[in-house]
Amino acid sequence: xxxxxKRVLFISNGHGEDNHSSYVIExxxxxxxTLDVAAMPIVGEGNAYRRLNVPIIGPTQNMPxxxxxxxxxxxxxxxxxxxxxxxxxxQLKAVWQYAPTxxxxxxxxxxxxxxFAYSTGYRYVSxxxxxxxxxxxxxxxxxxIGQFLRSPKCLAVITRDPYTAQDLKQxxxxxxxxxxxxxxxxxxxxxIDLQLNPNHPMIALLPGxxxxxAIRNFTLQLKLVLEIVKVMGVENIQFRAALVPKIMTxxxxxxxxxxxxxxxxxxxxxxxxxxxxxxxxxxxxxxxxHNCTLMLGMAGLAVDQGIALGKPVIQVPGxxxxxxxxxxxxxxxxxxxxxxxxxxxxATAQTLREAAQCVAKTVADKDYLAACVEQxxxxxxxxxxxxxxxxxxxxxxxxxxxxxAVSSDRLI
Numbered sequence: 001x002x003x004x005x006k007r008v009l010f011i012s013n014g015h016g017e018d019n020h021s022s023y024v025i026e027x028x029x030x031x032x033x034t035l036d037v038a039a040m041p042i043v044g045e046g047n048a049y050r051r052l053n054v055p056i057i058g059p060t061q062n063m064p065x066x067x068x069x070x071x072x073x074x075x076x077x078x079x080x081x082x083x084x085x086x087x088x089x090x091q092l093k094a095v096w097q098y099a100p101t102x103x104x105x106x107x108x109x110x111x112x113x114x115x116f117a118y119s120t121g122y123r124y125v126s127x128x129x130x131x132x133x134x135x136x137x138x139x140x141x142x143x144x145i146g147q148f149l150r151s152p153k154c155l156a157v158i159t160r161d162p163y164t165a166q167d168l169k170q171x172x173x174x175x176x177x178x179x180x181x182x183x184x185x186x187x188x189x190x191x192i193d194l195q196l197n198p199n200h201p202m203i204a205l206l207p208g209x210x211x212x213x214a215i216r217n218f219t220l221q222l223k224l225v226l227e228i229v230k231v232m233g234v235e236n237i238q239f240r241a242a243l244v245p246k247i248m249t250x251x252x253x254x255x256x257x258x259x260x261x262x263x264x265x266x267x268x269x270x271x272x273x274x275x276x277x278x279x280x281x282x283x284x285x286x287x288x289x290h291n292c293t294l295m296l297g298m299a300g301l302a303v304d305q306g307i308a309l310g311k312p313v314i315q316v317p318g319x320x321x322x323x324x325x326x327x328x329x330x331x332x333x334x335x336x337x338x339x340x341x342x343x344x345x346x347a348t349a350q351t352l353r354e355a356a357q358c359v360a361k362t363v364a365d366k367d368y369l370a371a372c373v374e375q376x377x378x379x380x381x382x383x384x385x386x387x388x389x390x391x392x393x394x395x396x397x398x399x400x401x402x403x404x405a406v407s408s409d410r411l412i
Contacts, residue, residue, distance in 0.1 A: 006397045007036040009057070009102045010049075011095065011116050013109035015210065016301040018048035020129045021108045023182035024393070025054060027386040032399055040095050042088070042112055058094030061087050096120060103397055114148040125393060127158040127179060133167035134379065135333045141171065149173060155396055158389060162381045177392070180385030183301060184308050187383075192284040194240055194291060201293035201363040203228070204306070205241035205278065208299040208323060215250055217298040217318050218243070220347055222258050224296060224316060225276055226269060227356035234274035237363070241280040242288045242302070251280065293363050298323040303331065303339075308380040310373030312338045312362060316347040316355050336379060338372045 008028070010021045018041050025037050038057050039049040045060045099105060099120035107117035108127040117124035126149055133139040141149065149157050150173070158179035159165040168176035196202055205225075207217035218241070225239055243251075255262035260269045260278075267278040281288065289295075289306045297303035297313040300322070306313060313335070317325035325345050332339040340358055343351035362368065 005036065006032075006034075006104075006399060007038070007102045008393065008397070009095070009098060009105045010037065010039040010054075011042070011105060011107045011109075011113045012039070013042040013113040013116075014130060015044055015048070017108040017113065017129055018044070018046055019301060020127065020182045021106065022048040022052055022054070023186060023386045024106070024389050025049075025052060027182075027185075027390040028393065031390055032394060035397075035399075038098065040091060040098075040116070042091055042109075042116070057098045058091040059087060060091075092116060092119070104393060106393060111142070111145045111148070114145055118148040118151055118153070121153065123153050123155055123396070125156050125158065125396065126154055127389065128164075129158075129160050129181075131164070132159070132161055132334055133164040134161060134336070135330065138167050139164055139171075141168075141173075149175075156392060158392070161379060163379075178381060179389045179392075180381050180383065181301075181304060181308065182386040182389065184305060184380070184383045185386040187286050187289065187305055187309070189287045189290045190284070192281065192287045194281075194284065194287055195279060196240075196291060197238060200236055200238055202238045202240055202288075202291055203359065203363075204288045204292035204295045204297075204311070205239060205280075206295055206297045206299050206302045206306070207241070207243070207247070208302070209244040209246075210322060211246050213318065213320065213322060214244065214247055214298075215254065217323060218247060219254055219258060220316065220318055220352075221296055221298070222254075222260065222267070222269075222278065224347075224352045224355055225278060226271065227352045228359050229271055229273050229276045231356045231360045234271065234276050237359075239276075239278045240284075240288045240292070241278055242285040243280050243282055245282050248280070248282050293369070294359070296359075300327070300331065303335070304380070307335050307338050307372075307376045308383075310376040312340070312369065312372045314355055314358055314362065315339060315341045316351055317341070317343055317345060319346050336375060338375050338379075 012018050012021050028035055038055045040058050041060055044062050046056050049056060095116050099122050105117045105124035107113040107124055108129050110130050114126050157173055157176045160181055162178045165176045165178040205221045207221055208214040252262045255267055260267045269276045289309055292311055295306045295311055295313040297315055298318055303313050315328045317328050328341045332341045342355040342358055
């Protein structure tokens with residue numbers, strides 16, 4: 001079969017997983033523009049694919065849990081009432097119908113996406129992007145996903161960090177290969193003027209992207225900002241918020257409800273210490289991460305990206321469904337000492353006061369900040385995941401790309 005007619009189906013079960021796959025797709029199409037790609041996002045609408053105009057082969061629907069029913073089983077009941085079983089069945093049938101036309105399948109995520117790929121009976125590559133041995137020191141592979149990953153049809157098991165690849169090999173998964181986090185490859189500053197004072201630390205506000213939770217998270221972070229300026233003063237610290245467009249449209253209402261003043265590009269609040277300011281952007285995520293001293297993070301992938309750049313994070317749990325104490329605690333185990341989680345439940349006024357003290361202490365600790373740079377590199381490995389994974393897929397597809405100036409020698 002000529003390379004121009006090669007077809008790959010991407011299956012993913014989560015918003016972060018969609019993002020990982022979309023970055024791989026972007027690189028694949030740069031390397032081989034004639035490749036035919038399609039996707040089946042199991043959770044949510046698959047917006048990461050839609051922005052690339054990647055065809056989606058089956059039905060999609062946002063569920064009440066936002067895909068985080070594993071954190072709170074009560075949310076699973078709300079998903080079931082919203083038609084989860086019927087939706088999943090229709091998605092599975094769509095994959096079965098489409099798979100025979102494909103040359104390769106890539107499944108990104110945990111048991112569900114791997115199970116979808118396994119059930120087709122066709123060749124697939126597993127990218128277990130949400131699983132890591134860093135959580136507990138070793139990765140427990142349950143009986144179901146173990147069967148999927150050991151299948152002869154599973155050509156490779158790609159991991160998000162080097163430690164997990166080594167751990168899986170020790171467990172007998174010889175096909176395990178370190179891939180990395182594809183979104184890190186696109187995390188380059190664009191030169192946006194953040195209006196920063198180079199003499200003062202900058203705090204990045206990362207409330208997440210999923211509404212309405214992200215709005216609640218950002219509102220909580222604004223309260224935390226006021227506690228921080230009480231401790232540090234308004235002149236000694238600066239805040240920049242990386243917001244998705246949907247939050248931007250809600251800012252006037254958020255400002256009114258919280259007592260802030262809203263102007264284009266800025267929120268202000270008059271305090272006894274002076275006027276607190278938060279500058280916000282919808283297109284400066286990379287620039288904010290590269291220039292921040294630390295993150296106030298209430299997200300998953302965005303925090304991972306910052307940690308990989310060597311930026312520590314302070315986390316205060318929210319109401320969920322994603323960023324609860326359980327999620328933050330798991331995130332801390334994954335990230336290690338670069339993360340500090342304040343409180344053991346949904347944040348209270350006391351939690352915010354403690355977090356403010358933690359921020360003041362952290363930005364002044366030069367040794368700790370330097371250690372986070374090294375730990376970020378060690379924990380997530382080198383960048384280049386998109387090219388490594390894309391090259392691996394092209395190799396399995398038998399596409400000749402020897403003339404391309406890229407290398408997959410970091411797959412270990």
